[in-house]
Amino acid sequence: MLIFNLALRNVLRNRRRSLLTILSMGGGYFLLSLSLSMSEGSYNHMIDLFTRDHTGHVQLHYQDYLQRPSLYKVIDDVDEIIGVMQSQPEVQGVAPRIYGPSLAYGKNKTFPANVVGFDPLLEPTATRLKDKVKQGVYLAEHGDADPAGVMLGVSLAKNLKLTVGDELVLISQGIDGSIANDVFDVKAIVGTAESFERMNVYMRLADMRDFLSMSDGVHELAISLQHQGQALTFSNRLQQELNERQLSVDPWQVVESSFFKSMQADKKGNYISLGIIIFIVSISVLNTVLMGTLERTREFGVLRAIGTQPSMVFSLILLESFLLSLSSCIVGLLFSIPANYWLITVGYTIPEPIDMGGIYFETMLGEMSWFTLGLPALVVIASTLIVSLFPGIRAARISPLKALQAV
Amino acid sequence: MLFRTLQLILYLVLLSASTTASSDEEAVALLKRVDELYRSSSSIATVEMQIETPHWQRSMQLKSWTVGMDDTFIRILSPKKDRGVATLKKGRDMWNYFPKINKVIKVPPSMMMGSWMGSDFTNDDLVREVSLVEEYHVEMTTHGDTYHLVLKPKRETVTVWARIEIDVLIDELIPLRQVYFDEKGRKVRTMSFSDVREFSGKRLASTMVMVPHNKEGQRTIIRYLDIEFDVDFDRSIFSLRHLQSRFR
Numbered sequence: 001m002l003i004f005n006l007a008l009r010n011v012l013r014n015r016r017r018s019l020l021t022i023l024s025m026g027g028g029y030f031l032l033s034l035s036l037s038m039s040e041g042s043y044n045h046m047i048d049l050f051t052r053d054h055t056g057h058v059q060l061h062y063q064d065y066l067q068r069p070s071l072y073k074v075i076d077d078v079d080e081i082i083g084v085m086q087s088q089p090e091v092q093g094v095a096p097r098i099y100g101p102s103l104a105y106g107k108n109k110t111f112p113a114n115v116v117g118f119d120p121l122l123e124p125t126a127t128r129l130k131d132k133v134k135q136g137v138y139l140a141e142h143g144d145a146d147p148a149g150v151m152l153g154v155s156l157a158k159n160l161k162l163t164v165g166d167e168l169v170l171i172s173q174g175i176d177g178s179i180a181n182d183v184f185d186v187k188a189i190v191g192t193a194e195s196f197e198r199m200n201v202y203m204r205l206a207d208m209r210d211f212l213s214m215s216d217g218v219h220e221l222a223i224s225l226q227h228q229g230q231a232l233t234f235s236n237r238l239q240q241e242l243n244e245r246q247l248s249v250d251p252w253q254v255v256e257s258s259f260f261k262s263m264q265a266d267k268k269g270n271y272i273s274l275g276i277i278i279f280i281v282s283i284s285v286l287n288t289v290l291m292g293t294l295e296r297t298r299e300f301g302v303l304r305a306i307g308t309q310p311s312m313v314f315s316l317i318l319l320e321s322f323l324l325s326l327s328s329c330i331v332g333l334l335f336s337i338p339a340n341y342w343l344i345t346v347g348y349t350i351p352e353p354i355d356m357g358g359i360y361f362e363t364m365l366g367e368m369s370w371f372t373l374g375l376p377a378l379v380v381i382a383s384t385l386i387v388s389l390f391p392g393i394r395a396a397r398i399s400p401l402k403a404l405q406a407v
Numbered sequence: 408m409l410f411r412t413l414q415l416i417l418y419l420v421l422l423s424a425s426t427t428a429s430s431d432e433e434a435v436a437l438l439k440r441v442d443e444l445y446r447s448s449s450s451i452a453t454v455e456m457q458i459e460t461p462h463w464q465r466s467m468q469l470k471s472w473t474v475g476m477d478d479t480f481i482r483i484l485s486p487k488k489d490r491g492v493a494t495l496k497k498g499r500d501m502w503n504y505f506p507k508i509n510k511v512i513k514v515p516p517s518m519m520m521g522s523w524m525g526s527d528f529t530n531d532d533l534v535r536e537v538s539l540v541e542e543y544h545v546e547m548t549t550h551g552d553t554y555h556l557v558l559k560p561k562r563e564t565v566t567v568w569a570r571i572e573i574d575v576l577i578d579e580l581i582p583l584r585q586v587y588f589d590e591k592g593r594k595v596r597t598m599s600f601s602d603v604r605e606f607s608g609k610r611l612a613s614t615m616v617m618v619p620h621n622k623e624g625q626r627t628i629i630r631y632l633d634i635e636f637d638v639d640f641d642r643s644i645f646s647l648r649h650l651q652s653r654f655r
Contacts, residue, residue, distance in 0.1 A: 072462045105510070169508045176465040177458055177525020178489055181505045213488065 003312060007319040017295075021288040022328040025380055028281030029332030030339070032376035034366075035277055037340050038348075039270050041367035043263065047228050049361060050259060051252045054196045056095065056126045056222030057231040058238065059255050061248055065219060066255065069099065071175050074217035075247060081221065082122075090225045090234060093125025096218040098208045100180075102172035104201065106160020113156055115170060115201045117208025117218075126224040129190065132197065136164035136188030139204060148207035149187035155198035157189050164189060170201065174213040182211050228252070281376075282383035289321055289384060293391035300395040301403025310396035317392040318385060325384035329377045336376075340368045434547035435540055438556060441573060441582050442476075442538045444611060447636040449474045453484075454631055458526045461624040467524075468632075476538050478645040482654065483524075491654045494523070494533070497645050501530060504650045511651060520567055527596070527617045527627035542566065552577050568595075579603070581612055594620050606634040 011018050051057050059066070060081070062073040075081065078096055085094045098117035103110055120139045124130040130138050139149055150168060152160075162168060166186045174180040184203065191197035209215070225234055231251035239249040253260045293300075303313055343366025354361040366372075445452070450473045457466040468484040479496040483489045491506035501514040514521075519531040539545075543558035558571040570588040575581065585598045596619045600612030615629045643649060 105508070169510065171505075171508070171510075171512075173525070176463045177460065177522075178465065179492070179503075179505070179524060181508045181510075183508050 003316050003319055007316055007323055010316070010320055011323050017292060018324065021292060021324050022331055024288050025281075025285050025325055025328035025384065026331035026335070028284055029329055029376045029380050030336045032274075032277055032281055032379060033332065033336040033372055034339055034343070035274060036372040036375060037336075037343060037366040037368060038364055039267075039274065040369070040372055041343065041365045043267060044228065044367055045363075045365045046361055047252075047263070050256070051228055051231075052126075052128055052224060054127050054129070054222075055252050055256050056093075057225045057228050057252050058223040058235045059250050059252075060221035060223070060238075060242070061219065061250070063246055063248060066248065066250060069219070071100065071173070071212070074214070074219060075221060076217050077245075078216070078218050078221070081242075081247075085221070085223055088234075090230050092224045092226055093122065095119065095123045095126035095222045095224075096205060097220040097222065098205060098212070098214070098217075099219050100172050100208065100212050102170045102180075102201070104156060104160060105169035105171070106162045106166075109160055111156060111159050111199075113153075113170070113201045114199055115172065115203065115208070115211075117205045117211075118202055119205050126222050129197070129202070132190045132192075132195065133188045134190060134192075136186070139187055139202070141204075147183045147185045148203060148210075150184040150207075151188040151190050151202040152186050153198040153200040154189050154191050154195075155193055156201065157186070158193075162186055168201070170211065172212065174211075176213045178213060180211050180213065278379050278383075281379060282387070285325070285380065285384050286387035289324075289387050290391055292320075292324075293317060293388075293395060297395075297398070297403050297406040300398060301400045301406070304398065304403065305400035314392045314396040317395055318388050321384045321388035322381065325381045329380055332376070332380070333373065336373070337368075340366050340372070342366075344368060431545065431547060434545045434556060437547065437554060437575060437580065438543075438545050438558070438573070439538070439540045440580060441556075441575060442540055444582070444609075445631075445634070446473050446476065447609075449638060449640070450634060450636050451638055451640065452631055452634040454629055456526060457628040457630070459624075459626050459628075460622075465525075472640065472644050474642065474645070478642075479533070480644050480649075481533065489524075492524070493650055493654070494530075495645060495647070495650045496533075502647065502650060506654065509651070511647065527619050527622075527625060528629075539571070543571065549577070550574075553583060579610055581610060583612075596620060602630075604631075606631065607636050609636060 060075060062075050065073040082094050082096065085091050096119050100115045100117070102113050102115045104113035118129070121141045133151070134154060136151075139151060147167065152162060152168065157163065160168070164186055168184045168186050170180070170182060170184060172180040184201075184207075190202065191200075203211070205218070223234075225231060232253065235249045235251040242249060300313055304310070343364075347363035347365040349363050350361070450471075452471050452473075453468065454471065455466060455468050458464060465486070467486060467489060470482050470484055472480040477496075477498055479494070481494040483492040493504040493506075495502050495504070499516075501519070502511050503514060504511045514530055520529045522528070523530050523533050539558060542564040543560055546557045546559075548555045548557075554575040554577055556573040556575065558568075558573065560566050560568065567589065568587050569590040569592070572584075572586045572588070574583045574585075576583055581603055582600050584600065587595045587597070589595050596617060598615055598617045600615055602612060602614040603610055604613040605611075606613075611631065611634070613631045616626055617629075618626045
């Protein structure tokens with residue numbers, strides 16, 4: 001207790017020096033916490049943008065559909081599974097899909113097209129398809145029976161020279177081996193020339209089943225959760241529940257593995273620059289602590305001369321450093337909370353948007369968590385204590401005579 | 408001098424080839440009969456085709472018109488979904504017509520061995536370009552009550568089959584089984600004939616089952632419901648215009 005009182009008095013005695021030290025270390029805390037918040041926030045924002053584009057956070061398929069897609073690998077009892085999914089608290093939306101690669105005929109030209117059967121009502125709960133309609137109108141839940149309406153990816157429409165109101169002819173293989181062929185009415189053009197849906201054709205599930213002569217079932221269920229961070233745990237839990245149905249559950253990290261891997265590599269590169277910031281912060285802490293103790297060499301000489309134990313001098317210095325670093329963290333926290341809040345709500349708009357696989361990344365957003373606020377505190381306090389070790393040991397060992405002679 | 412010798416050798420080779428071919432005239436005659444059994448000089452047939460696979464099965468009814476070995480026209484009557492889909496083969500060319508999208512699609516020569524409408528019959532099987540007699544050498548042996556024909560392709564024949572074996576019932580001269588082998592000698596598919604019935608004076612097996620040996624659980628059954636031979640009909644049926652005509 002005596003040491004604590006002494007340390008407190010020492011800190012308060014030279015207020016200007018203490019304030020400068022606190023501000024300099026607090027600045028380090030602020031810098032680190034902000035850059036952590038920016039990097040974590042940006043990555044999470046990017047993942048969120050990416051997964052909500054078309055993938056969803058978790059996907060369900062029959063067995064190994066993901067590795068070896070086949071028309072016959074169909075999920076049965078779809079309505080029941082969708083119901084179970086929707087009752088889970090973390091699930092935001094479930095989107096069923098049927099895939100059928102086809103040959104598309106426009107005016108005089110043919111192109112391969114990826115035909116997707118989807119549910120116009122459920123799809124917007126999981127992905128942003130509805131917002132990507134560039135011309136025409138998004139498909140209604142039930143509608144025009146003959147010819148059925150479709151939405152066309154923008155590149156496919158351009159290649160086939162089709163616009164809204166034109167007729168699209170599709171030929172594919174039906175699930176019963178027959179040659180699926182039908183005429184469709186182009187209701188909307190979706191996506192941009194870089195986006196995922198540029199060569200896709202979207203039609204209602206019922207029309208798709210009709211086209212492919214399917215009776216029931218879908219190829220894929222895309223599930224969006226409240227937060228992308230829940231994907232791994234949720235998919236692991238779901239996999240155990242659905243094992244006996246021979247369904248496989250995969251988080252977006254598996255479905256979009258190439259995106260995930262490039263993101264991991266990018267994140268590793270970012271950790272290096274974060275390490276450099278941590279190093280700079282530690283150096284500034286070292287500087288202030290060293291200055292603080294070197295100036296007081298004579299003081300420690302007096303303490304030693306009146307019979308203070310070396311260990312006591314050592315712990316006194318460490319305690320002082322700890323008090324300084326703790327208060328600098330509090331000061332830094334006071335500054336970084338409003339700054340983080342601004343980053344989270346408004347964000348920093350990048351002048352030139354970054355294109356990530358067809359998804360435009362325009363604003364860098366921040367994120368506040370135990371990680372972004374706790375790690376800087378840990379770094380500041382730990383580096384202060386470590387750099388205080390040397391002046392502490394030096395002060396404890398110094399002979400009173402030499403110390404008193406020092407300038 | 409050298410040229411002369413070569414010419415002589417060539418002449419001898421040709422001569423010997425023709426003598427072996429004509430030595431088994433009975434076999435060739437039998438093969439010709441098998442070949443033309445279901446076609447005659449002209450025919451109109453109503454056929455039910457049933458396709459079974461591990462994933463799905465479906466059956467359809469179709470009607471076919473043929474003249475000689477060259478011209479074939481097939482129209483699907485049911486199911487409703489495929490009604491009106493038609494195939495025309497004229498000489499060496501083949502087209503499919505889809506009424507729903509009003510499009511004629513030419514079947515390229517490379518697709519002749521591809522499946523016809525998802526069945527185990529190839530496009531080539533349905534509209535066989537040239538007869539077996541012209542494309543294969545044949546040898547005949549007798550096993551009990553059947554003739555056993557072994558067909559090997561002639562040098563200039565373009566085919567995927569290295570050997571075809573046909574068993575024919577001696578009494579009625581009705582084929583029982585056709586087995587197709589690839590160049591490695593593996594059995595690729597077997598077509599068996601059953602349910603002999605009389606159609607306009609000809610006794611024929613009315614059911615054919617095609618079993619591909621490389622696809623498990625898969626087979627296609629063809630049942631002749633009705634077949635008329637040597638009938639007279641308008642030959643303009645074998646035209647692209649008729650292919651695209653409306654069909655109710």
